[in-house]
Amino acid sequence: MEKYAVYVPRLVPRRENFAPGHRACIGCGEALAVRLACKALGQNVIIVTATGCIEIISSQLPWTSWRVPWIHTLFENTAAVASGIEAGLKAMIRKGRRPAKDIKVVAMAGDGGTSDIGVQALSGALERGHNFLYLCFDNEAYMNTGIQRSSATPYGASTTTAPAGKESIGQTTWKKNMPAIAAAHDIPYVATACPSYPFDLVEKVARGAMVSGPAYIHIFSVCPTGWRCPPDLTIRIGRLAVETGIFPLYEVEDGKYKLSFDFPQLRPVQDYLRLQGRFRHLSPDIISEIQSRVTEEYEKLRQNVVRTGEPNEQSSF
Amino acid sequence: MARRVGIEVSVAIAEAAKLANVDVIAAYPITPQTHIVEHLARLVADGELDAQYIPVESEHSAMSACLGASAAGARAFTATAGQGLELMHEVLYVASSMQLPLVMTVANRALSAPLSVWGDHSDAMAVRDTGWIQIFTENGQEVVDNVLCAFRIAEDHRVLLPVMIHLDGFHLTHMIEPVLLPEQSEVDQFIPPYRYPLPLDPDKPVTMGAFAPPIIYPEAKKAQQVHITRAKEVVLECWREFGDIFGRYYSPVENYHSEEAKVLLLTMGSFSETARATIDKMREEGKDVGLISLRLWRPFPFEEIRQAVKNAEVLIVLDRALSFGGPAGPVCSEVRSALYNEEEKPKVISFVGGLGGRDISVAGFEEVINRGIEISQTGSEQEFEMFGVRE
Amino acid sequence: MRQLVKSESELTWKDLEIGSIVGEPGSASQYQTGAWRSQRPTYDFTKCIKCGICYIFCPEGCIGQNTEGYFEADLFYCKGCGICARECWTQVITMIEEEE
Numbered sequence: 001m002e003k004y005a006v007y008v009p010r011l012v013p014r015r016e017n018f019a020p021g022h023r024a025c026i027g028c029g030e031a032l033a034v035r036l037a038c039k040a041l042g043q044n045v046i047i048v049t050a051t052g053c054i055e056i057i058s059s060q061l062p063w064t065s066w067r068v069p070w071i072h073t074l075f076e077n078t079a080a081v082a083s084g085i086e087a088g089l090k091a092m093i094r095k096g097r098r099p100a101k102d103i104k105v106v107a108m109a110g111d112g113g114t115s116d117i118g119v120q121a122l123s124g125a126l127e128r129g130h131n132f133l134y135l136c137f138d139n140e141a142y143m144n145t146g147i148q149r150s151s152a153t154p155y156g157a158s159t160t161t162a163p164a165g166k167e168s169i170g171q172t173t174w175k176k177n178m179p180a181i182a183a184a185h186d187i188p189y190v191a192t193a194c195p196s197y198p199f200d201l202v203e204k205v206a207r208g209a210m211v212s213g214p215a216y217i218h219i220f221s222v223c224p225t226g227w228r229c230p231p232d233l234t235i236r237i238g239r240l241a242v243e244t245g246i247f248p249l250y251e252v253e254d255g256k257y258k259l260s261f262d263f264p265q266l267r268p269v270q271d272y273l274r275l276q277g278r279f280r281h282l283s284p285d286i287i288s289e290i291q292s293r294v295t296e297e298y299e300k301l302r303q304n305v306v307r308t309g310e311p312n313e314q315s316s317f
Numbered sequence: 318m319a320r321r322v323g324i325e326v327s328v329a330i331a332e333a334a335k336l337a338n339v340d341v342i343a344a345y346p347i348t349p350q351t352h353i354v355e356h357l358a359r360l361v362a363d364g365e366l367d368a369q370y371i372p373v374e375s376e377h378s379a380m381s382a383c384l385g386a387s388a389a390g391a392r393a394f395t396a397t398a399g400q401g402l403e404l405m406h407e408v409l410y411v412a413s414s415m416q417l418p419l420v421m422t423v424a425n426r427a428l429s430a431p432l433s434v435w436g437d438h439s440d441a442m443a444v445r446d447t448g449w450i451q452i453f454t455e456n457g458q459e460v461v462d463n464v465l466c467a468f469r470i471a472e473d474h475r476v477l478l479p480v481m482i483h484l485d486g487f488h489l490t491h492m493i494e495p496v497l498l499p500e501q502s503e504v505d506q507f508i509p510p511y512r513y514p515l516p517l518d519p520d521k522p523v524t525m526g527a528f529a530p531p532i533i534y535p536e537a538k539k540a541q542q543v544h545i546t547r548a549k550e551v552v553l554e555c556w557r558e559f560g561d562i563f564g565r566y567y568s569p570v571e572n573y574h575s576e577e578a579k580v581l582l583l584t585m586g587s588f589s590e591t592a593r594a595t596i597d598k599m600r601e602e603g604k605d606v607g608l609i610s611l612r613l614w615r616p617f618p619f620e621e622i623r624q625a626v627k628n629a630e631v632l633i634v635l636d637r638a639l640s641f642g643g644p645a646g647p648v649c650s651e652v653r654s655a656l657y658n659e660e661e662k663p664k665v666i667s668f669v670g671g672l673g674g675r676d677i678s679v680a681g682f683e684e685v686i687n688r689g690i691e692i693s694q695t696g697s698e699q700e701f702e703m704f705g706v707r708e
Numbered sequence: 709m710r711q712l713v714k715s716e717s718e719l720t721w722k723d724l725e726i727g728s729i730v731g732e733p734g735s736a737s738q739y740q741t742g743a744w745r746s747q748r749p750t751y752d753f754t755k756c757i758k759c760g761i762c763y764i765f766c767p768e769g770c771i772g773q774n775t776e777g778y779f780e781a782d783l784f785y786c787k788g789c790g791i792c793a794r795e796c797w798t799q800v801i802t803m804i805e806e807e808e
Contacts, residue, residue: 010760016769019734020785021741024767027789032767046389046517055526061533061728062716063736064524069517071388072526073381073411080378084343084385084393085517087369091340092391095367097510103519121381124374198764224789232790232803235765416727477726515729524730532716537728539721 012039012202015067022065023057027231029222029238030054030137033195034108037135037219040205043068045104046089048082050113051075053144054137076117079125079134082107086130104209105132111152112142115178126185126214133208133215136178139223147226151176154246155293156286157278159226164281174293182216183252189215190252191260196222196238200249200260207251220247228277240272245298250305257304269294319497319563326457327352327490329498330396330422333464335366336504337420340391340511343371343382347401348434349486350424354396376401380408380421387417388525390516392468395419398486399426399433402440406447412479413448414541415525418471418511419479421449422464424486425586425637427673435674436486438586438637441614442647448541450480450548451614453585457494460484462565465499469508470555476548477513483614485587487674499563507562549616569613570621574600578607581626581663582686583634585611585648588671592635595682606686611648619655626656629663633689635682635704637671645701664693670704677705741768745788747803753778755798762792762801 017038024031034054041047046069049055055072058065073081086105092098107125109118114136122134141159142148149159153171158164162171183190189211193201201219208215222238224231241247244267249260269291273279282290324332330353334342342361344354360366369386373379376397383393397405402423412419425441427433441451450470454460460482467480484490499507515523529537553569560566573593575581584592589610596608609625609632611618626632636646644650645667656662666689671677677685685704692702714723725731756778763771763779770785771792781792793801 012764018769019737020768020770020782021734021737021739022768023736023739023741026744026767026787027791028767032765035767035769036764044519046519048385056528058736059524059527059730060736061527061529061537062719062724062730063739064527064730064732065734065736066524067522067733069519069522070524071385071517072528073384073415074407077378077381077408080343080373080381081385081388083371083373083378084341084382084387085389086385087341087343087371087382088386088389088391088393091367091369091386092389095340097340098390101519120374121378124378127374128371195765230790232794234767234789234791235795414727415729514726515731522733524733525727527728527730529728533719533724536719536721537724540724540728543721 011199013042017043017067018058019065019067023060024053025225027224027234029195029234030139031057032234033137033201033219033221036195036198036201037205038068040202041104041106041209044102045106046071046085048078048085048105048107050078050109050118052110052113053139054108054110056144075113077121078107078109078113078118079121082132082134083125083128083130086132106209107132107134109136110143111136111138111140112150115151115176123185126182126187126216129213131213133211133217135205136216136218137221138218139221139226141226143223143226152178156282156290158281159278169282169286179216179218179252186255187214187216188254191217192220192247192249193217194220194238194242194247194249196235197242197249197261204251226278229275233275237272237275240267240275243267244269244272245294246272248298248301250301256308257301258309259301259305266295266298319499321495321497323493324457324496325352325491325493326460326484328356329457329461329496330464331356331360332498333461334394335360336499336501337392337465337468337508339366339368339394341369341371341383341386341393342395343373343379343386343393344395345373345376345379345397345401347376347398349426349436349490350396350398352490353422376404377408380405380412383419384408384412384415384417387419387513388517390511390513392511393419394421396422396424398424399428399440402444403428406444409444409447409449414537416477416541416544417479418477420464420467420471420482421479422460422482422484424490425483426486433673434486436488437672437674439639441483442638442640445615445647448478448545449615450478450545450552451483452480453483453612453614454489455587455589455610457489457492457496458565460489461496461498462559462563462567465504465508466555466559470548470552472511473551474514476544476551478545478548483586488587503562507559545616549618552613567612568621569618570625571610571612572625573608573610575607575609575625575629577628579605579629580631580686580690581607581609581629581633582682583609583611583632583648583652585614586637588635588637588677591677591679592682594679595686598679599683599686617651617655622652622655623659626663631666631690631693632663633666633668633686635685636667636669639669639672649701666692667701668704669701675705681705740784742784742786745786746806747788747790748783748786748806749781749793749801750804751778751780752800756800757798759797762796765791765795767791
């Protein structure tokens, strides 16, 4: 077996800065995403986290799962706290109170803490151009408090505050396009990522961390508990989200759109939806409604690539 | 050599922050604090103050950014008023429980609704329990001096708690007063550099803001309570040393003819200056009255209050905030509670006045005192009386 | 830095750091998440090509290389989610009930 010398672990650092022993649910896609992001980030970071799954499973007093400096304060102010830390470091280095070392400030928040309650602070921080990386871990609901809907919950999904019932299909609005909102702030780097494509995620986080200025990465986090799917299918479901075009992987670098993966033909959304209990109630009509919208959005994305990207650029792995 | 300048108090506050060499200012404008943050922005833009100025998008973010900066080891400062203080309410608790030494000046402003940009103490009273050290000031000099003291108190390793300096909105913020601005070298000696014991630093990773299940939360709160109680000693020590260096001494409770007087008036903030004039006038007429002005609000100065009213028969408390449906104005409630177990204590009469910027003149305070004496003799049906309201 | 020799129900307010800061990085690693599982991975290493993809996909980060270089889960932490078994290219891993 020695001829197989492709060691995945050689491609990423060994050290687990998000230490095992954390209390995430079994098969948690978000925990995996955080773990991989930490591999990209290394030691010279200060991580700011919002209240949510990641914060709760990793920081129960008197213990911590973090091996890098880490701060949690409240739910909606992650980007604001990150702004303060970034400014503080800048001032201290300039005034000679700290050695000039590259310390990246990284904000981590969930979909609720980003596109709902945290959108104001995020918008402010992006507009002010702070040098920080914002990672949104999107499990498409307020999972930590019990699967309540957020603006990132997809159309037709059943959550506890927008449940499917006789009078309702569950979520009646389309998922808020947070990466587009981030890109609208004209920041140097926006990307979407998914731990099912681990090296793409690691590369993007590393690239975002190297940006001088604000960077935003939206990370798809499969939640077996909230999405009602088997815990061993986390990676598969993440892959299907990308392959069906529901969660396309792309980057927007200085306004130029670039697809990370493209497919000659997208898989039908049904392949993705049928694996999850939160979509179990959907009728064929709703599913085809979802299919047309997904196709439409994907086409818009392709057009963005054409409109802003390099001419004659081929999408590739 | 200290400079004596005629200066708008808001501007003087900005100058004090400059003297304290703050590192980060994260502030959101709100009447009547705007001149503070505007002047700070100008100082930074002209290179007179080397700091990062973060023009945040709300007060909640202002306090959050200051928190972050302080946790990273930078000296952070901000200012707010009224609605702004309310908007950052939850963050205030976090700043004090995480024991981060921020300094904030609050231009006390009435709370909506109806909208009022004018001064009263309702914003301060709403944040009584937030765990901040809180000091009230009466004039421009006091504000400047206490802003400087605030940094020293907050960052002292025996304290490590945020400090709020209260000053009356408009009545102080927009007044041009004669102020002695200390020399930079004197301030540098008085305020040592900021060193947080466990800052966010990759060389020594710490976790801040872990959550606490019931098994450990009360212990965390006890630790915080012990710190704020011990802080009083540090406040007194700081004021002593400030007086020794700069010649102006402050104390938790200021007594004005209150040692002998049988009838005392208690005020907080700039009203104390007006009330002092009333005391002078009434004493000239032979009335046995005195004034206590409360400066240290948190931690509450129990001994000093008890000492101050030892010989009094009547204590009239003028609150500048209203606790709806509650037992008297907030300050009066606390004073009554502090005196409850005393063997000998004065009758404590509660007035609420000066809300929403309504002024109380020298004559007005005389009315308050006379009415207070009347109530002490005849009793009153009400827990407290609102003064100066048209019926 | 105070060492955590007391259990959490024994900690007094004096044992806490300022602001309840946790000074020991990664201290949660003493928590045995392996006690949660209802199934665990078993291995047929003759099929293992040492690609490490299971290591990459483990949400716990508890998969490491054993003395022969094969990738194996640390059962102290393994929660038995089965992702490794599902993703393994050569089907080295089979999940079995914990009770067996």
